[in-house]
Amino acid sequence: MINTRKIGIIGAGHVGSHCAFSMILQGICDDITFVDVNEEKAVAQALDCMDTLAFLPHKAIVKSGTIKDLADKDIIIICVGTIDNISKDRLFELDHSLKIIKSFVPEIIKTGFNGHFIVITNPVDIITYYVQQLSGLPYNQVIGTGTGLDSARLRRILSVETGIDARSIQAYMLGEHGDSQVAAFSSAFINGKSLFDLIAEKPEKFFNIDFEAIEKKTAETGWDILCGKNSTEFGIACVCSEIVRAIFHDEKKIIPCSAFLQGEYDTSNIYAGVPAVIGKDGIEYIIELPLNESEKKKLSNTFDIIKHHIERGKRAIED
Ligand code: NAD
Secondary structure, three states: OOOOOEEEEEOOOHHHHHHHHHHHHHOOOOEEEEEOOOHHHHHHHHHHHHOOHHHOOOOOEEEEOOHHHHOOOOEEEEOOOOOOOOOOOHHHHHHHHHHHHHHHHHHHHHOOOOOEEEEOOOOHHHHHHHHHHHHOOOHHHEEEOOOHHHHHHHHHHHHHHHOOOHHHEEOOEEEOOOOOOEEOHHHOEEOOEEHHHHHHHOOOOOOOOOHHHHHHHHHHHHHHHHHHHOOOOHHHHHHHHHHHHHHHOOOOEEEEEEEEEEOHHHOEEEEEEEEEEEEOOEEEEEOOOOOOHHHHHHHHHHHHHHHHHHHHHHHHHHO
């Protein structure tokens, strides 16, 4: 029998539809089922995707369905939510998002689903934590997109500042996918060369690099995009596709994502944005970057914010 690579997407909105399109365009899955409370929208998104069939690298089937249809999926992407009450603070969405995931995660588990969850819904680190709690699946099978998007933004901004192609830059945002995230500049590399060393060696070429401003600008990019178009969708779709590809192809690729910390970075029992090795088993292990004292202090602060909101979320989950 030929194995097909099956995906469920819960939430056929801006993010869900772009994730689907990105995956079929790259040919990294064979079968996608959209589930949305707005059934008409799920049907329409599926049809629209199927209209691209004639141009795809290989055949894919995109359809709409219900929670029951998700039992045999390899990966379920959670991107439900609403950003109608637009707020600069992603944590603002917490109670609303928790109420939604509580309505369907236990139902999915009842179907016998035992694949991977990729969580995108904000606030993503807290929602990923509760998807794991509600599902009871092993931590490695529940992955949040975390600072995946922020790390891509950091590389883009560093590329503009240095003139070096973003694909030659390895740099990570750590911690909360939110205002308190931390740029790990001391661990940033330009194809094997420390960013700090490169700048020190070539002051005539790399001057005026304001690290604090770059960190702030990176964290605020999501807000800038939201203000302009009321959604962010292309970048996150690429982050999601990268995780899906790493799982299906057992790539062991290092991807920044929201992973469950069990002592790494001196913290336990939270999901937070860190680089992790991703393969067929989901998150295989976490990479600990060497950080300087100032970065460690900021990281401890961002972890405290995540912990605080996990506590806050308990009330909404227990209600
Ligand atoms: P959207 O409003 O376009 O789409 C959300 C969809 O979820 C809608 O179609 C809605 O009908 C559906 N929905 C709501 N409740 C549901 C339920 N109980 N079951 C099934 N479907 C349900 O929003 P969007 O722009 O696609 O954003 C979705 C989420 O992704 C938001 O939480 C947003 O903040 C988040 N997001 C996260 C990142 C990230 O980096 N983690 C990036 C972009 C967006």
